[in-house]
Amino acid sequence: MHYKVFGITDIGCTRSKNEDRILINGTVYSEGEVSGEITLPSITAVCDGVGGERGGEIAAQMCLEELSKTGFSSLRDVKKDVLAIHDKVLEQAKHIEEHQNMQTTLCALALDEKGSGYCINVGDSRLYRYANGAATLLSTDHTLVRYLYDMGEISAQELKTSPDRNVIISSIGGDNLPPRIDVTSIGEPFGELVNDTIIICTDGITDYLGKTEIEVCMALELPFEEKIDALYRLAISRGSCDNLSIIGITAI
Numbered sequence: 001m002h003y004k005v006f007g008i009t010d011i012g013c014t015r016s017k018n019e020d021r022i023l024i025n026g027t028v029y030s031e032g033e034v035s036g037e038i039t040l041p042s043i044t045a046v047c048d049g050v051g052g053e054r055g056g057e058i059a060a061q062m063c064l065e066e067l068s069k070t071g072f073s074s075l076r077d078v079k080k081d082v083l084a085i086h087d088k089v090l091e092q093a094k095h096i097e098e099h100q101n102m103q104t105t106l107c108a109l110a111l112d113e114k115g116s117g118y119c120i121n122v123g124d125s126r127l128y129r130y131a132n133g134a135a136t137l138l139s140t141d142h143t144l145v146r147y148l149y150d151m152g153e154i155s156a157q158e159l160k161t162s163p164d165r166n167v168i169i170s171s172i173g174g175d176n177l178p179p180r181i182d183v184t185s186i187g188e189p190f191g192e193l194v195n196d197t198i199i200i201c202t203d204g205i206t207d208y209l210g211k212t213e214i215e216v217c218m219a220l221e222l223p224f225e226e227k228i229d230a231l232y233r234l235a236i237s238r239g240s241c242d243n244l245s246i247i248g249i250t251a252i
Contacts, residue, residue, distance in 0.1 A: 001115055001191045005044060006035045006225040007247035008232050012204055012240060019049030020202050020245040021060040023108070028064045030057070035225055038249065040115060043072045045108030046125050046245045048202040050171055055102030059089050059173045063104050074112040078120060079181045082106065082172070086122075089173035103173040107139055109186070109198045109249060117186040117198070122179045123168050125202045128211065129186055130218050131193035135211040142170035142180055166203060191251030198249045199228070204242035208235040224250055 009029055011018040023045040024034050038044065047063050049056020066085040070076060093099045105123025112118075119127045121139040128135045140146065144167040149159040159165070170180040190196060199214060209231065217230045228248040235244055 001040070002252055003038045003042075003111075003191070003249050004035075004224055004252045005038050005247065005249045006033070006228050007044075007245070008033050008229065009046075009245040010232070010243065012243050013236065014241045015243055017057060018243045019056040019060060020204070020243040021047045021049075021057070021064050022245050022247055023047075023064040023068055024247065026068045028061055028068065030061070033229075037252070038111075040111050041073050041113045043067060043070070043108055043110045044200065044247055044249055045106060045120070046200050046202050046247060047107075047172075048105040048123065048125050048204075048243070048245070050103040050105070050123075050168065055093065055096070055099035056104060058092075058099055059102040059104040062089055062092060063106055063172050067106070067108065072110045072112065074114060074116065078110060078118065079183050082120065082122065082181050083178065086172045086179050090175060093173060093175075101173075101175060103171040105168065105202070106172050107200050107202075109190075109200060111190060115189040115191060117190040119182070119184050119186055121182040121184075123171050124166065125200070126206050128199045128214055130197040130199060130214055131195055133195070133215065133219065135199075135214040135218070137211060138184065138186055140182060141168075143168050166207070190249075196251050199231070199246065200249075201231075201246040202243065204240050204244035205231065205235045205246050207242065208238040208240045224248065
C-alpha cells in the first residue's frame with residue numbers, strides 16, 4: 001500500500017527562530033511545506049526543540065537525522081534505537097557549552113513492511129488517528145500536569161488550563177532522567193479504515209485545537225493537503241505564539 005504525505009513546519013508569528021523539525025521520506029526539514037508519497041517501511045516524525053533550552057533546534061535536527069538512519073522494520077527494537085539517539089544528543093551537548101542541556105520532543109509514526117503502525121512518543125507532541133469521521137489521540141503527553149492528573153491531584157479542567165501544562169517531564173536529551181519512550185500500536189493496519197489518516201503535530205498546533213477541530217477540517221470537501229493546511233491556519237488564527245509543525249499521512 002502507498003500513502004500520501006503532507007507536512008508543514010513554520011516559525012510562527014512571534015518566535016525568532018524555528019526549533020521544530022519534521023522528518024518525511026528520510027529528509028529533515030526546518031521550514032516550509034513538503035508533499036509526496038511514502039512506501040513501506042517508513043518512519044515519519046516531528047520534533048520540537050524544548051523552548052528556553054539552549055540548542056533546542058540542534059537537538060531536534062540531530063534526533064531526526066539519527067532516526068532516519070535506523071531503517072525501521074518489524075525486526076527493529078525502536079525503543080532501543082530512540083534511547084541510543086538520546087545518548088548521542090547528551091554526548092553532543094557535553095562538547096559545546098552553548099548546547100548544554102539541549103532537548104527535544106519526538107513524536108513519530110513508524111510503519112513496518114506489513115503495514116502495522118506504531119506511535120513513538122517522548123514529550124508533548126501528539127499523534128492522532130482520524131478514521132470513520134472521528135479523531136482519536138494515540139499519544140500520551142509526558143507533562144507535569146498530565147502526571148498530576150493521572151495521580152488524581154488536579155481536575156480535567158486544570159489539565160487543560162494550567163499555566164504549567166507545557167512543562168514536560170520526559171525529553172530526548174534531558175540529563176536528569178532517562179526518557180520515557182512510549183511505543184504503542186495504532187491498532188488496525190494503517191489504511192484499512194475509512195478515510196484513514198494519521199496527524200502528527202507539535203504543541204504550536206495542539207495548544208490551540210484538538211480532536212473536534214481535526215474532525216471538522218478532515219470532513220471538508222477539499223484536497224488532502226488543504227485539509228492539513230486548514231488545521232495549521234486555524235492554529236495561527238487562534239493566536240498560536242509558538243513554532244508550528246504538522247504532518248498528515250493518508251492511504252491512497
